[in-house]
């Protein structure tokens with residue numbers, strides 16, 4: 001294949017209780033075309049990250065393409081980015097998954113388990129990458145340095161609301177706020193709630209409030225985005241199972257049916273978007 005179009009979904013990670021393990025793919029998409037060339041790299045970026053991301057071999061998506069064996073030496077890359085960067089919506093994982101998927105197609109290969117391994121190695125955890133790769137709800141884990149994930153079907157009644165602030169937050173920085181150890185009681189709490197979250201998202205949305213309670217990361221990261229925690233608490237007080245999306249600062253909640261967030265919930269400073277859950281994952285099609 002000489003040229004491909006890739007559409008890759010955003011994602012939210014953690015769902016509160018499932019730190020580094022749970023992810024959901026969201027109906028917000030970056031699109032990329034990648035064409036083989038004899039030599040060199042010609043890359044252009046429109047939308048999110050334009051003027052900020054490098055336009056050379058350091059570009060994340062290019063690095064991801066290069067991580068796949070058998071890809072062409074020369075590349076012409078065009079990115080149309082919609083997923084906001086550094087907001088907790090999995091932009092970096094989406095770029096890596098798009099690159100790996102394009103690389104596989106250009107190398108004449110079908111996506112397999114190794115694609116998740118390649119993508120997750122860039123992030124150091126597989127929650128966002130698995131969601132962008134497979135769609136739906138993912139449960140990701142690692143065995144030594146081997147990343148694995150299962151895809152589960154979210155309940156049909158659910159959609160997502162995201163509340164995106166103008167401020168950015170780097171995943172690397174907020175991971176630095178996490179302690180090396182947590183109390184046993186918090187670890188036990190997290191294990192139960194994360195297991196419950198899988199049941200709640202797939203089968204029993206009425207259990208999402210207890211299922212999304214977190215003790216492992218959101219509180220420790222609060223100094224990075226106090227307004228985000230205020231937004232999460234305001235939504236939870238109104239009965240919405242809100243969490244911090246990924247490493248923040250976006251606020252995320254799942255919503256059942258046609259329920260709407262009332263205007264009395266104070267989310268000043270956040271742009272609200274209703275998103276479908278993406279159920280397909282990354283999509284690749286040949287061009288020409």
Ligand SMILES: Nc1ncnc2c1ncn2[C@@H]1O[C@H](COP(=O)(O)OP(=O)(O)OP(=O)(O)O)[C@@H](O)[C@H]1O
Nearest residue numbers: 060085086087088089090091092095170171246247
């Ligand atoms: N489409 C893209 N193309 C190139 N680089 C990107 C792209 N998307 C993200 N990046 C890089 O990744 C960085 C953001 O990664 P980071 O992990 O901090 O946030 P995120 O992926 O948006 O959020 P989270 O991991 O919390 O869901 C950007 O500053 C940029 O360097």
Ligand SMILES: N[C@@H](CCO)C(=O)O
Nearest residue numbers: 013019020171246247
């Ligand atoms: N699980 C990750 C997601 C962000 O990449 C975190 O919270 O740091």
